[in-house]
Every structure is written in C-alpha cells, then in structure tokens.
Amino acid sequence: MRVAMPVDKKNMDSSICVSFGRTPYYLIYDTNTKKSEFIDNSAATSPGGAGIKAAQILVDKKADIVITPRCGENAANVLISADIKIFKSNGSSIKGNIDAYVSGKLNLLDEIHPGFHRHENGF
Amino acid sequence: MRIAVLSGKGGAGKTLLCVNLAVVAKKSTYIDCDVEEPNGHLFFKPPITKEKEISIKIPEVDKEICNGCRKCVEFCNYNALAYAKDKVIVFDEICHSCGGCMILCPEKAISERDKVIGKIKVGSFEEVMVLTGILNTGEVSGIPIINELLLENRPDKNRTIFIDCPPGSSCSVMESIKDADYCILVAEPTLFGVHNLNMVYELVKLFNKPFGAVLNKCLDVENPAEEFCAENDIKILGRIPFDKELGILNSNAKIAVRESKEYAKQFSSLLDIIFMEARNEAATNT
Amino acid sequence: MKQLLILSGKGGTGKTTIASAFIKLLNAKAYADCDVDAPNLHLVAGPGKEPTKTDYYGIPKAEINSEVCIACGECKQRCRFDAIIANDLYKVDYYACEGCGVCQIVCPFDAITLKPAVAGELMLYTDKDRVFSTAELKMGSGNSGLLVSEVKKQMKDASDNIDIALIDGSPGIGCPVIASLSGVDMVLIVAEPSISGIHDMKRIIQTAAKFGTRIAVCINKYDTNLENTERIEKFCMDQGLSFVGKIPFDSDAVKAVNNGQSIVDIDCRSGRAVKEIYTKTIKILLN
Numbered sequence: 001m002r003v004a005m006p007v008d009k010k011n012m013d014s015s016i017c018v019s020f021g022r023t024p025y026y027l028i029y030d031t032n033t034k035k036s037e038f039i040d041n042s043a044a045t046s047p048g049g050a051g052i053k054a055a056q057i058l059v060d061k062k063a064d065i066v067i068t069p070r071c072g073e074n075a076a077n078v079l080i081s082a083d084i085k086i087f088k089s090n091g092s093s094i095k096g097n098i099d100a101y102v103s104g105k106l107n108l109l110d111e112i113h114p115g116f117h118r119h120e121n122g123f
Numbered sequence: 124m125r126i127a128v129l130s131g132k133g134g135a136g137k138t139l140l141c142v143n144l145a146v147v148a149k150k151s152t153y154i155d156c157d158v159e160e161p162n163g164h165l166f167f168k169p170p171i172t173k174e175k176e177i178s179i180k181i182p183e184v185d186k187e188i189c190n191g192c193r194k195c196v197e198f199c200n201y202n203a204l205a206y207a208k209d210k211v212i213v214f215d216e217i218c219h220s221c222g223g224c225m226i227l228c229p230e231k232a233i234s235e236r237d238k239v240i241g242k243i244k245v246g247s248f249e250e251v252m253v254l255t256g257i258l259n260t261g262e263v264s265g266i267p268i269i270n271e272l273l274l275e276n277r278p279d280k281n282r283t284i285f286i287d288c289p290p291g292s293s294c295s296v297m298e299s300i301k302d303a304d305y306c307i308l309v310a311e312p313t314l315f316g317v318h319n320l321n322m323v324y325e326l327v328k329l330f331n332k333p334f335g336a337v338l339n340k341c342l343d344v345e346n347p348a349e350e351f352c353a354e355n356d357i358k359i360l361g362r363i364p365f366d367k368e369l370g371i372l373n374s375n376a377k378i379a380v381r382e383s384k385e386y387a388k389q390f391s392s393l394l395d396i397i398f399m400e401a402r403n404e405a406a407t408n409t
Numbered sequence: 410m411k412q413l414l415i416l417s418g419k420g421g422t423g424k425t426t427i428a429s430a431f432i433k434l435l436n437a438k439a440y441a442d443c444d445v446d447a448p449n450l451h452l453v454a455g456p457g458k459e460p461t462k463t464d465y466y467g468i469p470k471a472e473i474n475s476e477v478c479i480a481c482g483e484c485k486q487r488c489r490f491d492a493i494i495a496n497d498l499y500k501v502d503y504y505a506c507e508g509c510g511v512c513q514i515v516c517p518f519d520a521i522t523l524k525p526a527v528a529g530e531l532m533l534y535t536d537k538d539r540v541f542s543t544a545e546l547k548m549g550s551g552n553s554g555l556l557v558s559e560v561k562k563q564m565k566d567a568s569d570n571i572d573i574a575l576i577d578g579s580p581g582i583g584c585p586v587i588a589s590l591s592g593v594d595m596v597l598i599v600a601e602p603s604i605s606g607i608h609d610m611k612r613i614i615q616t617a618a619k620f621g622t623r624i625a626v627c628i629n630k631y632d633t634n635l636e637n638t639e640r641i642e643k644f645c646m647d648q649g650l651s652f653v654g655k656i657p658f659d660s661d662a663v664k665a666v667n668n669g670q671s672i673v674d675i676d677c678r679s680g681r682a683v684k685e686i687y688t689k690t691i692k693i694l695l696n
Contacts, residue, residue, distance in 0.1 A: 018592055022558060047467050047528075047555045048584075049202025049217045056196070056205045070592070074214055082207035131447055133580045134421010138605075159581055160419070160612075162605040200468065200510055200523075221489055221509030260582060260612070264551065290420050290580070291446045292548045297504055314667050315425060315449040322447065326548055342660055347667055365660075367633065374603030374634040 001031045003101060004063035005094060010038040015092040020068045021051035021075055028061055029098060051075030059084065067097050071109055124401060127303035127332075129288040129296060131319025135309045136339035136363070139373050141287040142166045143380045143390045144397070148283045149250045154272050156299040157289040158241060158256040158265035165376040169246030169253040175275075176242045177256075177268045179220040180235040184211040188232035195224035195233065216262065241268045243275060252282070265289075269298045283398075292322045300327070305401035306334040307360065310348035317347040324355065333404030335360040337393070360400060361393040410439070410565070412574045412593040413694055416617065418609030420580035422601040423629035426662060428577035429453040429671040430683045435691075437575050439568040442543040443557045443589040444579035445529065453671055456541055460532035465544060465556050467528025468508030471501045477520035484512035484521060504549040529556050533563050540567045554584035561589070573694070582609075582616045590616070595623040595694045597653070602628055602637035610641070614650070624650050625693055627686045631655035651693055654686035 006023030007014045017023035022044045028037045039061065043053035051071070055078035058066060066079055067087045079086055088109040089097050100106045128141045138155075142163055145153040155163040182204075184195075189211060196204045196211070203217040204224060215238055225233040241258040256272045258265040273286075288299040300306060306327045310320040320336075327334045335358040338348050342365045352359050363369075369386065372379050379386040415428045425444070432440050432454050442450035473484070475498045485493040492505035493512065501512075503526075513521045528550045534541040542564035546553050557579075564574060578589045590596065596617045600610045610626075617624055626645050631638040638655060645652040659679035662672045672680040 019558075022562075043202070045466075045555075046202055049214065050555075052205050052214060052217065053202040056202075056207075059205075059207050074217070077214075078205045078207055078212060081205075081210065081212055132421060132449075133419065134601075160605075160609055162608070165604050165608070198510065198514070200508055219507055219509060221507065221511050222487070223509055223511040223514065226487070226511065227514060293446060293546075294504065294549055294551050297549050311421075312667075313663055314452050314669065318449055318452060319447045322548060329548070342663060344660070344664055345667065370633050374601075374606070374637060376604040 001064045002062055003029045003031060003065045003067060003098065004058045004061070005029070005067045005089070005097065006041070007038070007094065012036065012094055014094060016067075016069060016089050016094065016097065018069055020071045021054045023054070026058065027094060028063060031098075031102060049074070052078055055079050065101065067101060067106065068109065124398075125284045125286065125302060125304045126307060126397065126401065127286040127288055127300040127305070128307045128309060129300065129323050129326075130290060130309040131292060131322040132311065132316050133290040135311045135316060137290070137309050138162050138166070138287055139339070139379070140307070140309055140337060141285045142378060143386070144394050145251045145285045146249065146378055146380050147387060147391045147394050148285075150281055151250070151283045151285060152252040152254065153285050153287065154254045155256060155287045156269050156272060156295070157287060158258040158268045158295070159289065161255050161257055163287050164244070164253065164255045166378050167246070167248040167251070167253045169248045171244050171246045173245040174242060175271070176239045177271050178237040178239045179267055180222065181215050181218055181220065181238040182213055182224050182233045183236050184213065185232045185234070186210060188230050190230055190232075192229060194227055194229065198223055198227050219264070241265070243268065243271055245275070265295050266298050269295060273299075273302060292326045296323075296326065297330070300330060300332060303332060304405060305397075306332045307397065308334055308336045308357075310336055310338055310351075311340050312338065312342060312344070312346040312348050314347055317351045320348060320351060324357070333401070335397070335400050338362045340365040358400060360396050363389070410568060410571050410574055411595075411694055412576060413690070414576045414578050414589055414593040414596045415599060416578040416586060416589075416596055416613055417580055417599045417601070418582065418611075418613035419601055419606045422599045422606060423656075424580075424599050425449045425453065425577050426666060426672060427597075427599055427627075427629065427656075427683060427686075428575060430673045430680065431687055431690075432575050433671045433673050434684065434687045435573055435575060437573065438538055439540045439564055439571045439574040440576070441541070441560050441564045441574070442577045443560055443585065444577060445544045445546045445553045445556045445560065445585060446579060448543050448545050450577045451541070451543055453666055453669055454541070456534045456536040456539055458534060458536055460534040463531040463533075464527045465529040465531050465559060466525050467550055467555070468526065469523040470503055470506045470508055470526040471510075471512050471521055472524050473499050473501055474520045474522070475499070477518050479518060481517065483515050483517060487511050487515045507551070529553070531556070531559055531563060533567060535567060540564055542567070554588035557585045557588035558591070561592075573691075582612050586613070586616065590620045590622065593622055595625065595690075597690055598624065598626045600626055600628050600641050602631055602634040602641060604637070607637060607641060607644075611644075614648070623693055625653045625690055626650050627653050628655040630658040632657045651689075653689040653693075654682065656682040656686070
C-alpha cells in the first residue's frame, strides 16, 4: 500500500502537518517495499483550491491511503473519487502513525470540514 | 445623479445614511450592493414586485467525448478542476466562470450550464425604488450580481440613485462605485475608523471620483476623522452626532426620518448640502 | 498552543476593541490580526518596533506586450471580466483582471503573459518574547483566505512554547473567516444588539459550528437595545451556546482606543465588564 501523509519536514523524524492542503511536503511510504519518498507540495502557495490541487498530486502519485489530522471536503471529494481511503492521524509521529495503520488501529476520518466556499441553506 | 456611499470600516453608518437619504429624497432608488450581507431591506421591508435569479456559467464535461488529456485541469488557475478514475471533477464553488477550459479542450468535450449564485429583488417603499442584491452563501464573488443591480436601473433625471456599498475597498466595492457621479465617505470618530477611511479615500482618488465625507456618531471628544479630513482637504458634508435614540431606532431597523420630524429635518438639510456639493463637482469636472 | 479566535458576523461590533483587552489581560505572547481587508489591531496592540515585511502574491495579472499586439480584439471579446481596455493601445485593467489566463491562450500572437502580482503584505512584529502577526491586502484585491492562513502560519512558526494565542478575526462569513476558523480551539462571538447584528450573528454561528469548535457569545454595547440583548441571550440558551457576558456602551472606550490603548488600560465600565467575560471565556478554553 502506498500511504501518503502531510509532513512539516523532509525526513522521517518530522511531525505530521496540521494542514492537508497547505502542508509544505508529503511523505509517500510504501508498506510493501518499505521505501519512503518526500515530495514538495506545489499546492501550498495557491491562492485558492489548494486542497483540490494537493489531492490531485496524491492521486497522480498513485497513493492508496492518506493519513491526515484534517481534510477539507473538496480535497476529500477528489481523494474519494480516486478510491483513496482517508484515515485520521493519531499524534504527530510519522512512524507512530505508520505502525498504527499497519496494525489496524487508525480510524477513518469522518469529520470532513467544509471548503472555504460552501453552500449553506439559510438559518 | 448616482451617489455611492462607502466606508472602509463596517458599522460606520452607510446603510443608516443611504436609507434615510433615499427616503427624504422622495423620488429615488436605493441599491444595496453589499450582496454578502444586505441590510437595507430590513429597514424598507418592501413588498417585492420583481425577482430575478442571477447565474454564472459553469463547465460541464461530456464523459463520452473526454479523452483524459487533462489540459483543462492543468490550465485552470483556480484549481477548480481535478481528474480521477477517468472523470473530470468540476468544483462549482471555486470556478470563476472564465470559460477557458471550454475554449481549450481539444475534443470540444466541455459545454456550459447556468448556475444560480444569487438574486435581485425589486420592490418599493413609498416613492423609493428598492433594489436588493443577495449572494448565496459560499459563492466566490458577488460581482455579477452588483453588475446586474447597476444595469437594472438606468440614470433618470428625476430620480436620485443611492448606492449602498459593501465595506472595505475590495473589488466588490470598486464595482459598486464605477458608475457613480459622487461618493460619500462615512467615518466614525475612532482611530479604527480613520485608518479605514484612508483606504476608501485612496480608492475614490484612484477612480477620480468627486467625494465628500460625513462624520457619524460624533461625540464631544477629539475626533480623529475630523483631523484626517482637515489634513487632506476633504470636504465635510455633515456631522451626525452620536445619538442614543437614533441608535435604538436603527438597531430596530426603523427608518429614522419617518419616526421623527427632527431626524427628517436633519437628513433633509444634509441631503441639500450633498446635492449642492455634488452638482458643483459635476460642473467643475465637465 | 491553544488558539482563541474573535469573530462577529457584522462589522463594527467591537471585535478589535475586545481582542486588545484580552491581549492585555492574557499578557499574550502570541497574537494575530486576521482582518486582512482592514487590519486595525496594530493601532491598539502593536509592539512599536518595525516589523519584518513579506510580499504576498495573489492571483497573477495579465499583461499585453504592445510591441507584439496587433489589436485584433480577440482577447477583449473573450474576457469575461471586462478587463481589456481598448484605446489606441490594448491594455489590461489591473483591478478587473482575475488572472484566468483566457486572453493568453486566445491571443494569436502570444502577446499576453500572466505576471505575478503583489496582492498584499505580511508583517511580523517580534519583540523580546512576544509575536504579533498581521497583514494587509492591497486595495481592489479579491479572496484573502490564503493571506489569512499565512498570517496564522507566520504566528505559529515564530512562536515557541506559548500557551494561548489570540486571533482577531474579520467580519463576514466568507473565505477569510473560514480560513481563520481552521484549527482554532475556541471562538468568541461579539454580537451587536440590532436587527442587522442578530441576523449576521446567526450566520457566523452557523459557519463556526461546522468546525466543531467551542463557541461562546458576548454582547457589546448591550444597553443600546435591551430588547435585542434579551433576544440574543435567549437564542444562546435555546441553542446551548455559552453566553459569557455583556458590555455596556462606554464613551471612555472610544477615548482609550483613540489613545492607542485597550479598555483595560484605563478604569472604565466597559473595561470592568470585559474582565468578567475574559475570565469566563478562558475557563471554557482551558477546560
């Protein structure tokens, strides 16, 4: 499985970034080959639609799973359309989360927050 | 004559001024360009005679024709398009409706559909024609609605048009004042008010609009807005004193000039000064 | 680090006045002004020194190379934002341009390019152990969600070991407000007891509720309309929202603000009232 995580720095000791769409980097970790790849998140500087662009980057990188503390609904829409599962991270350690995922201890992310432009019905 | 009322800061008194001036002017039109948070209609409560939905064009991709080249996804500067599992996903709320993806698609797989982003309501209160624009929550830009509001009424020698602008100096404000003949800057007597007054002052200068200031909620203390106007040679059209009664009426969405003769007189005199000043400016500018 | 955000829905309710009081009472080491359209916090809580400034780039703007342009008019015909001005020379209306890139692709002579455009400026004040992050959007700019995110990020990155950070938000319910809500622990809503104020307060509560953050409500200038004040209190009770207090109208507050001070720097009614609100709010935040 190719697992993607938003991370603050380009090394395995880095913490997981609190933002999905505007994280500086992503880690793509392959649970089979145990290889890690760090990529720059070019979506971070987009004035708008950062989550969408970030999600597209991960789709194109053939991620199967995303582990993240939060995720907006537009980004989630793209990931889900590509059959990518989104898990809620637990704590900020990369290794901790990979281990938790592998042992089935992570939960799916079910609080998808609204995008920056959201349709609401009147109050 | 088209008069736009603006302020850098929210809560300075644009709507208070606009609504009451429109009523004392009698034959007038009130246009609420603050389409994100329109408040004027709360005062007029006008019976609606006409409603018009405003829509913009959103792309639609024909899955049968699309060959997955992704030129549209790469082109969109707003990231409103994504591609997953052989399908283009369109994000309506991010789309700026530029039409670029449709032009670009080599297979001609993209067409456009209308998406409603808000509406315009037309009504009246006594002799005032009331135009309200409302943007649906979550939509990117109110500019198409503001555009439509300003087109909906043509300059009429017999009617004064009062344009209630959004706060700030963003692109929506620029759109609202673009056809104005005269601008009124409303300022409150605080440091915050002056800081933001400066922003709209720069804006009206940039657009070469004749303008004057109305100082609202004036207290018996030093008024930084007064100083600002003096330093920059800005004509002060009038001063509305801080007045608890007026505040209460306004907070209950009551039209002050209809509630008391005193207020009717106060706003009438202010209107006379505004007309005089506006006509002078128009004469010197032609 | 816990983040407390102050919002209102309607403009002019007193967010910044209350934010500056909280900053003083907290002796806050990290605070930010996210009202990037019209930042005011620095006028009553600025640390005096010169800030570090960074350009903020928003959407790019189109530019026509007049040496290559043959005035065919294709760009003007296709531009949906009325941003091409056709006089003797064809020129782009900088303020109307939305950076979509259509003119660039339709120009048969490649005469148009999109250039990065500075849409605002980020400012970071650091003073001994304090951090103050703010920004200002340039006139005529659109969407400022990214700039707001940058302001918050700037504050976080410069903060070390800080318990509570205070964020002064912007009016409205749009993009910049949503950007400021992302990741905060609690929102304090400053309500105004007027019909317009209540109308806008409901919309901001609805917006904030979607983020699942703790919400508390207070009323400013409550004695300008006691009936509406009651309505707001009842609304909070019905909705299960924490009502943390009310502040009377106070002309001394205006004097304090105009002197660049917070209302707790002088002895006044509004200052005393805000102290109570502060105590209740922080209790909820740290619970």
